[in-house]
Amino acid sequence: MKKVLLIITGSIAASRCKEIITLLHNKEVKTCCILTKEAKKYVKIADINKLLKNRIFTDQDEKKNKMLHINLSRDNDMVVVCPATANSIAKFANGYGDNLASNTLLASNKKILFAPAMNSFMWQNKINQKNVRLLKDIGHEFIGPKVGNLKCGEFGLGRIDNSKKIVNRILSRLENINLLKNKKCLVTAGPTIEMIDPIRFISNQSSGKQGYEIASQLVLYGAKVTLISGPTNLDPPPNLKFIQIKSANEMYQKIRKISNIDIGIFTAAVSDFKNKNINKTKIKKNKKLNISLYKNIDILEKIGKSKTQRPKFLVGFAAETGSVNNAKKKLEDKKCDMIVYNKIYSKNKVFGSDYNQISIITKTQIKKFKKMTKVNCAKQIIKQIYNTI
Ligand SMILES: Cc1cc2nc3c(=O)[nH]c(=O)nc-3n(C[C@H](O)[C@H](O)[C@H](O)COP(=O)(O)O)c2cc1C
Numbered sequence: 001m002k003k004v005l006l007i008i009t010g011s012i013a014a015s016r017c018k019e020i021i022t023l024l025h026n027k028e029v030k031t032c033c034i035l036t037k038e039a040k041k042y043v044k045i046a047d048i049n050k051l052l053k054n055r056i057f058t059d060q061d062e063k064k065n066k067m068l069h070i071n072l073s074r075d076n077d078m079v080v081v082c083p084a085t086a087n088s089i090a091k092f093a094n095g096y097g098d099n100l101a102s103n104t105l106l107a108s109n110k111k112i113l114f115a116p117a118m119n120s121f122m123w124q125n126k127i128n129q130k131n132v133r134l135l136k137d138i139g140h141e142f143i144g145p146k147v148g149n150l151k152c153g154e155f156g157l158g159r160i161d162n163s164k165k166i167v168n169r170i171l172s173r174l175e176n177i178n179l180l181k182n183k184k185c186l187v188t189a190g191p192t193i194e195m196i197d198p199i200r201f202i203s204n205q206s207s208g209k210q211g212y213e214i215a216s217q218l219v220l221y222g223a224k225v226t227l228i229s230g231p232t233n234l235d236p237p238p239n240l241k242f243i244q245i246k247s248a249n250e251m252y253q254k255i256r257k258i259s260n261i262d263i264g265i266f267t268a269a270v271s272d273f274k275n276k277n278i279n280k281t282k283i284k285k286n287k288k289l290n291i292s293l294y295k296n297i298d299i300l301e302k303i304g305k306s307k308t309q310r311p312k313f314l315v316g317f318a319a320e321t322g323s324v325n326n327a328k329k330k331l332e333d334k335k336c337d338m339i340v341y342n343k344i345y346s347k348n349k350v351f352g353s354d355y356n357q358i359s360i361i362t363k364t365q366i367k368k369f370k371k372m373t374k375v376n377c378a379k380q381i382i383k384q385i386y387n388t389i
Contacts, residue, residue, distance in 0.1 A: 089132060123156075
């Protein structure tokens with residue numbers, strides 16, 4: 001049985017939660033809820049307790065159980081903030097944790113859906129819109145609000161969305177959550193570095209952000225993830241196996257040790273060239289330096305063509321200054337199932353940015369996406385993978 005944590009915040013629309021809980025129960029989704037102090041003004045605990053059988057939590061409960069904000073997120077499959085006030089949206093967007101609801105949201109490792117309800121001027125207020133944009137950009141989802149008569153007597157955009165629509169969205173997201181359950185996934189990310197002497201190296205500008213976002217999203221879809229990363233400035237994402245390497249050869253050796261991979265997503269920018277003989281001592285700067293660079297190991301091609309090592313589904317990345325045709329060729333040459341192509345040009349400065357503009361290429365189609373955050377690119381890539389496998 002799937003489980004949803006409903007966070008009910010202080011909007012008059014909070015009275016709608018009874019209908020939503022009933023609809024979820026009819027679909028065999030077990031619900032528990034957090035009521036903020038303000039929400040208690042609009043929902044009688046006794047009323048929903050008949051439906052929730054003591055699975056109602058308030059700030060008082062956190063005083064008795066210090067880990068409640070962690071447990072509530074871990075024990076449920078999804079978190080739904082419904083109705084979501086401008087206040088709670090603002091708190092979450094800005095990282096505040098001053099009650100059970102905001103602490104649970106901050107500590108959540110689950111998908112979060114917001115169903116906002118408020119006066120239309122509140123909704124359209126620029127600060128509220130900025131907060132909503134921030135949350136969408138880091139991968140959270142919103143349903144509604146819609147245009148209609150508002151409880152305050154005004155008319156406009158701010159009414160909580162239709163209950164059936166909200167429940168259908170929750171059900172469809174719950175289906176997705178287990179889509180990659182226990183799938184063994186390998187993600188490579190970041191640059192590799194190839195030493196010249198004990199101090200210097202050659203490398204590239206990859207920040208690793210796209211790969212780390214993909215790995216984090218795969219975890220949310222229930223996959224068992226290993227992330228092999230070159231040197232980056234990023235913290236390893238939680239709930240996955242993290243392996244750090246430096247050179248392309250080290251990356252290849254680590255990949256070879258992992259067998260029976262269901263999905264391999266190779267985002268790493270493996271250095272195409274390496275210095276054949278690493279100088280044992282620091283090369284003195286008064287000397288003229290001539291470095292002969294040799295072709296490095298092509299990990300994607302080696303794995304793509306391997307009879308024993310190839311993941312069941314293999315995704316390569318092509319950051320190209322050239323056309324999409326180069327990426328299409330890579331799909332065939334390296335025996336991939338999918339290539340994510342990003343054209344590097346002045347309007348798509350991918351390296352280090354939180355944004356990316358990608359095209360997803362499979363044997364049968366090319367899908368072009370608008371510029372979006374790397375989190376949302378990660379979601380699209382994963383969606384295309386499970387639509388194809
Ligand atoms: C009668 C009344 C109705 C309210 N309705 C809403 C609402 O629909 N949406 C909203 O964002 N805020 C609404 N507010 C303001 C919130 O209740 C207020 O910002 C509160 O601090 C929210 O707390 P919470 O986010 O912790 O639940 C309303 C306030 C009052 C007095």
